[in-house]
Amino acid sequence: MPETMRDRDRLLARFLVSTEQMQQIESKIFAAGMPVAALMEKVGGLIARRFQILYPRTTHQRVGILVGMGHNGGDALVVARELYVRGYEIAIYVPSEQLSELTNQHYCYVSSLGVRIVDNVKDLTDCDVIIDGLFGFGLNREISGNLFEAIELVNKSQIPVVSIDLPSGIQADTGCVLGIAIKATVTLCLGIWKLAFIHEQAIAYLGRAELIDFDIPLADIQQILGKQPTITRMTADRAISNLPLPRSSITHKYHEGHLLLVVGSAQYSGAAILSSLGARATGIGMLSIAVPASLKPVLLNYLPEALIIGCPETEAGTIKSLPELDFNKYQAIACGCGLTERPSKVVKQILAANCPIVLDADALNIIAKLGTEISLSNRSQPTILTPHIGEFKRLFTKIPTTNKLGAASAATQASGAVILVKGARTVIAHNGRSIVIPDSTPALARGGSGDILTGLIGGLIATDRRADLDIAEVVATAAWWHSQAAILAATERSELGVDPLTLIHYLNTVISTDSNNLDCDI
Ligand SMILES: NC(=O)C1=CN([C@@H]2O[C@H](COP(=O)(O)OP(=O)(O)OC[C@H]3O[C@@H](n4cnc5c(N)ncnc54)[C@H](O)[C@@H]3O)[C@@H](O)[C@H]2O)[C@@H](O)CC1
Ligand SMILES: [K+]
Structure with a gap:
């Protein structure tokens, strides 16, 4: 194994990509021999596994799946199939007539298994949870028509939604809402954090965001982003390595x-x-x-x-x-x-x-x-x-x-x-580089x-x-520390209980917790 898993996780957590960079990385993987269909299968499998932990069949039997025309829809269909064969009740809604080739193949196979396909998004409103595979980073224009209505209805339904890669309607680079966007409960971002996740206008749509690592070689990422990427996320291990700890005896x-x-x-x-x-x-x-x-x-x-x-x-x-x-x-x-x-x-x-x-x-x-x-x-x-x-x-x-x-x-x-x-996403910029504090x-x-x-x-x-x-690294460390102390204080005392003196109290608590738990909490 070229890198230890822990080092990989730590590095991966720092990266942010634009759509163009993600496409370049994807092209490198495909050029090296990974079949497109195999990658979709692998990614869909990882999403399905994570979904079963988040929403077990025992409590969330009925799953509605929104399928778009591109590969985000393809991922959703792989997930639909995997969940179906594991006993979930699946209902699929495909608002577009034309599906891309690979997505269409998955659609045909899933249909052949007898999975329920519905004609109206209203038929998903009795589901326990919905998976959103309408659009990922390929969204490039305003959402309208039946797609708009589908998203509007899902948002109104109050049913929990798991978005694949991005909440559909959020532009991957700017975090802007293109017409309307899914309000996700959980977003499973695929491979590398997209820039949208650090833009404040996207926050209300992301829900809890998680990264699904599908083993993109770090060398490929570093080749496209460069050894010193222009925009990075501040993470726990990175911040803690900048603290004046341990002191010399x-x-x-x-x-x-x-x-x-x-x-x-x-x-x-x-x-x-x-x-x-x-x-x-x-x-x-x-x-x-x-x-x-x-x-x-x-x-x-x-x-x-x-x-x-x-x-x-x-x-x-x-x-x-x-x-x-x-x-x-x-x-x-x-x-x-x-x-x-x-x-x-x-x-x-x-x-x-x-x-x-x-x-x-x-x-x-x-x-x-x-x-x-x-x-x-x-x-x-x-x-x-x-x-x-x-x-x-x-x-x-x-x-x-x-x-x-x-x-x-x-x-x-x-x-x-x-x-x-x-702000909700504090940004530190200097010398052509920017660091974002991803959580607050x-x-x-x-x-x-x-x-x-x-x-x-x-x-x-x-x-x-x-x-x-x-x-800039030290300034970003201070901002990360400040946010983390507030997050911990809010968890223990509610968002109303983080008065400044309390926040000060949590500053030292959070770093003793973080530096002790680094192995498991990245
Ligand atoms: N990059 C990668 O390494 C991987 C990507 N995968 C998936 O592929 C996705 C990207 O796939 P695609 O490039 O096919 O993009 P999308 O699945 O996001 O959709 C693109 C399609 O939607 C159409 N479209 C865009 N905006 C529209 C609008 N407002 N109204 C109607 N149609 C619209 C486009 O013309 C295009 O046909 C990712 O988000 C991810 O889910 C995974 O399958 C595997 C790995
Ligand atoms: K999506």
């Missing part, structure tokens, strides 16, 4: 990084606390926190170990100026949470520091006013901008935001900064979550002493 606090946070105002003192607690979770060796002087006691109350720098403050309770600070002491600076937009001079001062800086929230609005490209043009060390989509629009007024992935790439190209665009939870949609992320990013950058430090 002879380390000391000055070896574990020194982060300066410049945060807070009388109005937003909580943001200062939360970003500081986020940084603390990274195990940072030394944490300095510059806040308006009046906030010192409250910060000390939460973080007795931190060096709190009380700054001169305005009447409004914002930082007026930074005291004399030697920026060379710090491995990173994170700035912006709860700052208000007043301290623009302070942000300008920080931009001159000769270390990586993370700018969030108010610091982003300040540099948007100063002019993003002008502000960042003289920086010799990495700058990390972490906008949500509203901040992004203010920062990069000329970049369209309909496609977040494209927007992040354009922004990094325009500014030279590492760009992290927050709406539990994070509440004030304070972003402040914690800023602290995490700053802390991880400051603790990372690798000579070949890939800054």
Whole structure:
């Protein structure tokens, strides 16, 4: 075996393909001798096996199957046959007149077995579960007519749906809905994750997404995607390998990084606390926190170990100026949470520091006013901008935001900064590469979550002493960690129970769980 199964799973989980790339990979497999029909048989068999685990016959006896004209429909017919011979009651609905050759062969054979073929999609509405094999990555135009009506009816029926490869109606590259799309309960993505899975507009249709590995040789994938693919997914093993763990047994606090946070105002003192607690979770060796002087006691109350720098403050309770600070002491600076937009001079001062800086929230609005490209043009060390989509629009007024992935790439190209665009699928772009955080939870949609992320990013950058430090990788690790902690907290406490202090508590819990369970949970 050329690769261990575990290494294969780990690598496969990182890849994302466009339709064109998938077709190129498929062509390589066929050119090497794999018969098209044999591959469909293999894939259909794997789907059928997974289906039987998800929906056993004992509880889901009646299965409706939607069959499209292309190979997605062919896969569905192989599944129909496999389930039929194992005792499921199958009803097949084929809305198209013309089937592709291989799909038609499967259709003829399945019909010859006596499987029930229905003329109307309404006849599937008494099924326990429906398998959607209408379209996969071959969907290339709006859905209309009886196909539209079939999808509409299935969506209204509330019957669980398992979509093969993609929910039919979702465009494989953009995640856009072409007219209408199946709202899947489970989507079994075939071979390699399609780009659609990382686009936010597809999320409501995907249900729970799983990858069905059908043994595409990694060499073929790597040949088409390149050794350093342009877009990848952040995964557990990848993120954990970037964490500052295990610590050297002879380390000391000055070896574990020194982060300066410049945060807070009388109005937003909580943001200062939360970003500081986020940084603390990274195990940072030394944490300095510059806040308006009046906030010192409250910060000390939460973080007795931190060096709190009380700054001169305005009447409004914002930082007026930074005291004399030697920026060379710090491995990173994170700035912006709860700052208000007043301290623009302070942000300008920080931009001159000769270390990586993370700018969030108010610091982003300040540099948007100063002019993003002008502000960042003289920086010799990495700058990390972490906008949500509203901040992004203010920062990069000329970049369209309909496609977040494209927007992040354009922004990094325009500014030279590492760009992290927050959302249900957070994207990190730098140097022509993008990393997507594939999982998150709406539990994070509440004030304070972003402040914690800023602290995490700053802390991880400051603790990372690798000579070949890939800054985008570290930023993506922080975003992955943040999402995973929220997912675990939401699982245990519901999506309503993930207040920021709870999230902070789960940050360290989730990585101890993940690093212990890596062998089984990829
Ligand atoms: N690439 C691979 O390695 C494999 C692919 N397989 C399956 O093959 C699928 C792709 O097959 P196809 O390329 O045949 O594509 P699809 O099965 O997605 O369908 C393409 C067909 O639908 C028609 N069509 C597209 N949009 C339409 C619309 N809006 N209304 C009506 N008709 C429309 C096209 O003209 C074409 O005939 C995958 O999603 C997967 O399910 C598997 O069988 C095996 C392995
Ligand atoms: K499908």
